[in-house]
Each structure stands twice: as structure tokens, then as C-alpha cells.
Amino acid sequence: LKIRVLLFASVRQSAGGDEMTLELPEGTTAGEILERLREKIPALEGLSDRIKLAVGEEFVAPDHRLEEGDVAAIIPPMSGG
């Protein structure tokens, strides 16, 4: 499974880039992206339970199964307005 992961705000800063491409085993869930990236993106540690995930520009639950070519996004706590 090849997917793109978009990064924003503090997570983007912590990763040092605004996007990553991941090669994942079949059946990987959206929530597992965070496990995979924990070492590469230190900011995820402190935010883990407050992060939302989006796939194809819609919020998804952590158990959402990823598909080939998906564009996922890690959404840190939002602060628009």
C-alpha cells in the first residue's frame, strides 16, 4: 500500500516537511499511521490522543482501513476562527 500523508501546523514543523509517502502492509488502518510516524515526528507524542485523521479530505476513525493511493492527513488540534 502506497499512501501520501499530509502534515500540518506543529506536526509539519516537527517533521521538517509537509508531506510523506509511506509504504504500508495491506490492511493498515489510519490510526496505525501515527504509530509508524511516532519516531520520525516527536510532536506526535504529546498530542497523540488529540490528533484527528483524515483520508480523502474527510475525518475518519482510527480503525479506518487504508487503500492504495489514499491521501491521508494528520490533523493536530484545530484553532481556526
Next chain:
Amino acid sequence: MIRIRQEPLDVGAITRSVEEPGCGAVATFVGVVRDHNAGRRVKMVRYEAYESMALKKLEEVARILVERFGVHRVALEHRLGNLRVGEASVVLAVSSAHREEAFRAVREGMDILKSTVPIWKREFFADGEDAWVGE
């Protein structure tokens, strides 16, 4: 109109855009950059967004307000980039037959926006430090 832009928001134009002969009420909420937060002096703020998704989510906010409160028209614009103290970051205008649903719609609309629209604010303080709001 629903949009995200780098340029200053025109509160008057956004408000006028929701006027309608059948509407006796127009309510506009303007979010403005404040000069302090949690006891620190704010010099500037910078907004960034997951733009394509944020636009979809702003459109969803407008749709919810029409469905839930029966408001006639909704205009919602959010600014991105660097903003100085006093500048408008968001403008939400609604029109309805009577004032009650207009008041409720702007309040609820801003609550939904804050929890569902992927936009982030970074505050730059007078002491040279900065922080992402909400973390």
C-alpha cells in the same frame, strides 16, 4: 459565498451578500486578532490550513446552519497568512426571517467551525517566542 483567502476580509461586503427581501434579520460575527492570550502580548498571528479540506468543511458549516436553523443565506470567509492585531480572521454572516435563528446560527456556526475546520493559528508574542494555539 464561502471562501478562504490571503487578502483582508471585507466585513461590509460579506454582510451585504446575505441580505434578502424576505429576511428581517442579518447577523454577522467577526473574529478579530487580539493583542494578548493567556497573559502574553501577541504581536502577530499566522493562520495556515489544509485548504481543500477546510473549504469543504466551511461549506458543510453553512449547510448545517441552513438545515438546522432555517437561515436563508450564509456567507463565511476565513483569512490565512500573517495578520496584525485588530485584523479580521473570520467573518460569518447569516440572514433569516427573524432575529432569533440568526443569533443562534452565528454562535453555533462558530462552534462547529472551531471543531471541524482544519485551520491552525500560530501566535507570535512580543517576547519573540511563538506557539500553536490549542496545544
